[in-house]
Amino acid sequence: MQVKIINHPLIQHKLSIMRDVNTGTKEFRELLEEISMLMAFEITRDLPLEDVEVETPVAKCKSKMLAGKKLGVVPILRAGLGMLNGIIRLMPAAKVGHVGLYRDPETLLPVEYYCKLPTDVAERDFILIDPMLATGGSSAAAIELLKKKGAKHIKLMCLVAAPEGVKMVNEQHPDVEIYTAAVDDYLNDHGYIIPGLGDAGDRIFGTK
Ligand code: PRP
Ligand code: URA
Numbered sequence: 001m002q003v004k005i006i007n008h009p010l011i012q013h014k015l016s017i018m019r020d021v022n023t024g025t026k027e028f029r030e031l032l033e034e035i036s037m038l039m040a041f042e043i044t045r046d047l048p049l050e051d052v053e054v055e056t057p058v059a060k061c062k063s064k065m066l067a068g069k070k071l072g073v074v075p076i077l078r079a080g081l082g083m084l085n086g087i088i089r090l091m092p093a094a095k096v097g098h099v100g101l102y103r104d105p106e107t108l109l110p111v112e113y114y115c116k117l118p119t120d121v122a123e124r125d126f127i128l129i130d131p132m133l134a135t136g137g138s139s140a141a142a143i144e145l146l147k148k149k150g151a152k153h154i155k156l157m158c159l160v161a162a163p164e165g166v167k168m169v170n171e172q173h174p175d176v177e178i179y180t181a182a183v184d185d186y187l188n189d190h191g192y193i194i195p196g197l198g199d200a201g202d203r204i205f206g207t208k
Pocket of ligand 2: 079132134191192193194196197198199200201
């Protein structure tokens with residue numbers, strides 16, 4: 001199983017609060033944004049830097065800045081939207097695409113209903129975001145869509161993954177690195193991650 005678990009104490013602490021059934025929509029949303037920012041810190045660790053010269057108030061010095069790699073962030077609607085702000089606050093120059101997918105409750109298969117990506121897809125490195133990687137169907141389909149539109153470098157960032165979802169993405173897209181805060185135990189008969197945190201979209205948007 002190829003997956004990077006980001007087990008920073010702050011992330012693990014905040015995730016535990018999110019899992020709690022008594023955590024309300026406002027706090028859930030805030031925590032997801034905070035965790036996403038912390039995870040983005042880790043996921044961008046390999047961004048290239050270039051040397052620059054900076055004049056401080058007292059002297060000139062050599063320093064480092066991002067080398068201007070083009071980035072794209074793509075939330076899978078709708079729950080992926082909950083991770084977006086935390087990331088673009090850290091990387092305000094990133095372009096944002098959207099992929100709309102929902103999981104059919106009977107078949108558990110993803111149904112596509114929207115796709116809008118930056119025009120220069122082939123030139124960008126993408127971070128695909130969705131808090132839940134359950135069967136893996138939605139993420140695998142979104143990756144397929146991005147690739148069909150020309151994307152060559154994709155990382156998948158989720159919050160909670162099931163082993164089944166990691167396996168599916170590993171098998172279908174071995175080139176895509178998966179980052180998550182936790183890999184849980186298993187999926188129940190309704191395709192929910194156990195122990196998980198319930199329906200992420202409903203908890204973010206207060207629809208249940
Ligand atoms: C949830 C979640 C993922 C998907 C994961 O979305 O946000 O996109 O399920 O399940 P999978 O790995 O088995 O495909 P959902 O279909 O509930 O839509 P929503 O975000 O609109 O609530
Ligand atoms: N989607 C969710 O929001 N939660 C799960 O546990 C599985 C899929």
